[in-house]
Amino acid sequence: MKFRLLPSLSLLLLALCSCKKDEIATQSSPTLFNDTALPQLSLSLRHSEWQKLLDLYDADSGTKEYVRCNIEFRSKRLLKIEDAGLRLRGQTSRRRPQTVDGRFRHFHAGLHTRKFVESNTDIDGFRRINLKYAKDDPTYIREHYCYDLLSRYGVWTAPESSWCRLSIDNGQQKVYYGVYLMVESIDRQYLKRRPEFGSPDGFLWKCSIGADLSGTSGNLFHLDDNSSGNYAYELKDDDPVAFEAAKKQLRGFISKFNSLKGDEFRQWVQEAVDVPLLLKMYAANVAVGHWDDYWNNTNNFYIYFNSRDPEKYRFYMLPYDYDNTLGTSNNCGVQSDSGRHDPYNWGMKRCTLISKLLSIKEFRDMYTDYLHQLSLDGLDLFNFAASTTRIQKWQKLLEPYIPNDTREDNVLQDRPASWGNHPEYRVMEDGKNNWFRVKCEVLRKAR
Numbered sequence: 001m002k003f004r005l006l007p008s009l010s011l012l013l014l015a016l017c018s019c020k021k022d023e024i025a026t027q028s029s030p031t032l033f034n035d036t037a038l039p040q041l042s043l044s045l046r047h048s049e050w051q052k053l054l055d056l057y058d059a060d061s062g063t064k065e066y067v068r069c070n071i072e073f074r075s076k077r078l079l080k081i082e083d084a085g086l087r088l089r090g091q092t093s094r095r096r097p098q099t100v101d102g103r104f105r106h107f108h109a110g111l112h113t114r115k116f117v118e119s120n121t122d123i124d125g126f127r128r129i130n131l132k133y134a135k136d137d138p139t140y141i142r143e144h145y146c147y148d149l150l151s152r153y154g155v156w157t158a159p160e161s162s163w164c165r166l167s168i169d170n171g172q173q174k175v176y177y178g179v180y181l182m183v184e185s186i187d188r189q190y191l192k193r194r195p196e197f198g199s200p201d202g203f204l205w206k207c208s209i210g211a212d213l214s215g216t217s218g219n220l221f222h223l224d225d226n227s228s229g230n231y232a233y234e235l236k237d238d239d240p241v242a243f244e245a246a247k248k249q250l251r252g253f254i255s256k257f258n259s260l261k262g263d264e265f266r267q268w269v270q271e272a273v274d275v276p277l278l279l280k281m282y283a284a285n286v287a288v289g290h291w292d293d294y295w296n297n298t299n300n301f302y303i304y305f306n307s308r309d310p311e312k313y314r315f316y317m318l319p320y321d322y323d324n325t326l327g328t329s330n331n332c333g334v335q336s337d338s339g340r341h342d343p344y345n346w347g348m349k350r351c352t353l354i355s356k357l358l359s360i361k362e363f364r365d366m367y368t369d370y371l372h373q374l375s376l377d378g379l380d381l382f383n384f385a386a387s388t389t390r391i392q393k394w395q396k397l398l399e400p401y402i403p404n405d406t407r408e409d410n411v412l413q414d415r416p417a418s419w420g421n422h423p424e425y426r427v428m429e430d431g432k433n434n435w436f437r438v439k440c441e442v443l444r445k446a447r
Contacts, residue, residue, distance in 0.1 A: 031075070032124035033160035033182065035144065038397055039075035041131075041164040041180070043086060043111075047171025050098075057088060057096050062228030066115045073123050081123070085115025091208070091230055093135050104175050104406050106133035110185070125193075128185035131166065133177070134409050136417035137323055139427055140402065141394050144181055146288045146322035148390070153374070153381060155281045156196055157318050159184040163394075165401050178404030186302050186318055187236065202306040202313065203246035204236045212298045212351045214258055216251045232298075242308075249310045250303075258352060266360060273315045275363060281319055282354055283370035286346055287382050287439055288325040289338035295347030295354050296333035317353070327425025327435040328416040337422060339438045343371055343446050368446055375443035382443075384436040388428055 045053075049067040056063040066085035073079045088094060090108040097107045109131040114120045123129065134140045143161065150158035166180040184190060191200035210220060210232035222231035223243040235246050253272070260268055269275065285293055294301045294317065302318035324330070329338040333348050344358060357363045374382040395412055403410050414428045424433040431437070 032126055032129075033162040033184065034075075035148070035162040035394060036397070037075060037162075038179070038401060039073060039164050040167070041182075042072040042074075042167045042169070044070045044072075044169040045086070045171055050170035050172075053086070053088070054096060054098060060228050061094060061096075062230075063088060064226050064228060066112060068116055069111075071111065071113070071123070079121070079123060081113050081120055083116045084120065085112035086110070087112070089130060089132075098170075104177075106135070106177060106406055106408050108132050108135070126184065127189050128187055130183040130185055131164075132181045132183060132323070134179070134181070135323060136328065136419065138409070138411070138413035138415055139326075139391070139395070140179060140398055140409075140412060141391050141427075142324075142326050142328070143183070143322045144394070145387070145391065146284075146290070146325055147183075147319070149288065149382060150281065150284050150319055153280065153284055155277065155284060155319065156194060157277070157281070157316060159186060159190070159319070163398060176405045178406070178409065179398050179402050186320065191304065197304065197306045197316070198314065199306045202304060202308055203242070203249060205246070205250065205303045206234045206236060207294070207299075207301050207303060208232060208234070209297070209299050211294070211301070212348070213254055213294070213353050214350050216254050221247045221250070245308060245310070246305075249305055249308070249313070252310055253305070253313075253315060257356070265356075269357070272313065275357060276366060278317055279354075279357065279363060279367045280370050281317065282346075283343075283367060283374060284382075285319070286343045286371065287374045287443060288322065289327065289329060289435070289439065290322055290325050291330060291332055291335050291338040291341075292321070292324045293347070295351045296335055297347070298351060324417070326416070326427050327422060328420045329422040329425070330419075331421055339422065339425060339435060340442055343442065371443045371446040375440040382436065383440060384430070384434060387436050391427060 045067065049069065053067045056065050064087060066087045068083050069086040071081040071084050087110045088107060089110045093108055095105060095107050098104050111129045111131065113122050113127050132143065144163070147158045147161045161181055161183045163179050164182050166177040168175050168177060186204070188200060188204070191197055191204065208230045220232040221235070222233070223235045223238055223240065225238050233250065235243050237243065237246070256268060291297065292299055300321040302320055304316045304318060305313040306316070307313040327339065334345065335341050346354070349355070358367060373379070377383045377385065380386045399412050402412060414426050416423060416425050425435050426433055427435050
């Protein structure tokens, strides 16, 4: 007869493992991403470069082209970088930084310190940084909360993030854009900073709408040739030879994952996938209500194969884009309430990556333990007390600097996005509609 660990003992062991992992991550964290400080990031452009940025958007709103800018980053010291690259970012959130009538607006951006000058220094070791305004998030903390939770929970694939005060001088006017979130770019440098992958030289894919990991038709795959547009699977490499090899590998993975059965599948998937890490990440995804994800919306994730061998590799799903969380819910996929939705049927049937794993009792039990652990009081993870304590500290740091020259997103408020279908959710206000209270109750009942 086989016995499972008692839930309390199992969760205690998980908690101890998580704490050790968090200690390691904290000790090696870079100085750039520090959520107890609010550095100044100042960008300056010749006006011709600013106009070029606007013209690029007008010609193609999905442009990936960079313009030249100078960077000043002031934290404990002042760092200056000349001729770095600045580009627009975002999918549905992408917008023109300045309206035709001259009004400045918040926009998502990307910085690349070595885009034009290879010998340029980096910002505390980071070559690429994504800059995100608090789009549809009056709390200002949703995305960072999620990356922080993943990291402290032992999901070492989570990107680093923290905030800055952003100013841009466009050659005619200096504009204070307010508080922006800086997020580590998922790229080759990201892979090199994480020795847990085993190798940074494998194939990295960015995945967007349509990436259900079930179909293998040729039009789903694209290489990063710097063209605009969003593709289901975009290889972060511009080499056509590498693209063909990567496409063959990914197609092979999709085919095997969906066709193998029984013991053959169980043995193969444990060799090919870090199953505990994947299920731990997904338990956290469910906890924060990440509905705009792989399982429910075939969107917003990266995948990485740590080898270019078509058969011998480890597959990783990488967390990405967590702004629509913590009560910002929507009618999407199979969901209408990301707070109370069934954690075991989070998404669509055709997205089998998680549901097929959960059909195996060993993996379902593991996932259940992770859900339960997140709901526990006393751990510095997801419970109401721990979460609101962290959020309160962050908002106290940010609030004085939020009013900005764009006159957008000027006030901290405890509510979800205005377009969401559950406006009642709150993250700080205690009561029956508090996100952490609601979600923890759901997680505790998971069986």
